[in-house]
Amino acid sequence: MNTSHIAFICKDSAAWALKKKKKLYEGYRASFKKINELLGMQIKKNIPIMTVFISPKNLELPNEYSALVDELVVFMNELGADKTIHNNRVKISVLGKWYEMPPRLIESIKKLIDQTKEYDEYFLNLCINYDGQEEIVDAARMVARRVKLGKIDPENITKDAIKDDLYSSYFMPPDIIFVSGKRQSTYGFLLWDSVDSKIVFMNKAFCEIPIRLIEKHLKKKKAE
Template identity: 30%
Template sequence: MAGGMTWMQKSWRWAAAPVWRLVYGLYERQLEEQVRALPMPGHVGIILDGNRRHARGTGIQEPNAIYGLGAAKLDDILSWSVDLGIRMVTLWVFSPDNLRRPEAEIGGIFGAVETKMRALVADPHIRHKGVHITAIGRRDLLPPSLLDAIDAAEAATRGNDQLTVTLAIGYGGREEIADAVRALLEDYAAQGLSAAEVAALVSPETIRQHLYLASMPDPDLIVRTSGETRLSGFMLWQSVHSELYFCDVNWPVMRRIDYLRAIRAYQRRERRFGV
């Protein structure tokens, strides 16, 4: 019949949907059993890519709506990570390079993150799940209202210790290393050391001590969504021994099954740390 589906096509779609949900559910449970049988990564880094691709595919045009969907996905990541026993997740939200985007788009990103941070402060489940929110990056790149929201989320969740979620916002790997070296030199200059003495003291360990969160363990696994296969400057110093996983799904529609697959891929690799 022209202009729409036939009765038979509609009936098939109605009957097939529960079958696919059943198959999907069985596969997810099988995958979860495999993942739970092996050690979990302690620290997972995620490059949140594909917001604009998803928007183009669905016809969404309003920046606040585009990035609001991405911010909402944070709830799933929190829930999945706590359930699996993962202790640390770092999410790359915004880089200095993103400042070259249109002003409305930048505002959409900042607005979505601010709204999400304020919602987390008021969410009783965050304390129940033991989620601690923190952030790294150049604060001078962020608007005051967003900084206030991030600070409020950090303060409200400071006592939680089951999962630490770090927002890398205003963050770039090169900027972090440059800032670390600058802070190191300033420290040594304050001690009255000569240039030769400073040069003798510079080492990977002394630089590491001046990174944004010096105590943060390196990520075991870094996941990038949207199909792009590059790190783009995410945790350049810390990722030297990280396992990398790239998936085609766009960030706003990342599924639990995609997260499980990434963890399974990590578990199947032999980590040699350069040896």
């Protein structure tokens, strides 16, 4: 079966930088470079959707947060100028409460979304300031509002009704999720959509994952 949606959890950027005796920002920069490589693979293999979990809500260390925001601004601007994005009509969406991030990042995200809003050949979703439990809570609130307004009967609430109000409402669930880092956890990523997804723990920092290893797992998944 052809793969329609692949997803990645980006972890251990800071740990990789520390291990390599590099600056913290270099760890994030290496991870964002990996996203570009994965985008090239996505297009090469004609996979319609790719979702990457970049940052959870409430990073605990101020220095990590500052370095991440700075590098995200650079990355958003680079994506907006990337010919690969425009030549292949890649629509970029940002999932999560990114609008609670610092203004400089909010503006760069808004600009990027606007630059690609008409594209529909490929889809790249970036999860920023994202929490999988909050995604479901927010969807439940939307359904509750419709119940209160008399637009839907509680007895008619279905799984599809919940899905329609998720951040990922426009996208089919991922076929496979690759989890980077040493910890074997899915970090609440795409909680609703991942119920039937294959989970692959890579046991490597995100920036160290070889593309050929991803391709190997995709080939194996296709044969299942």
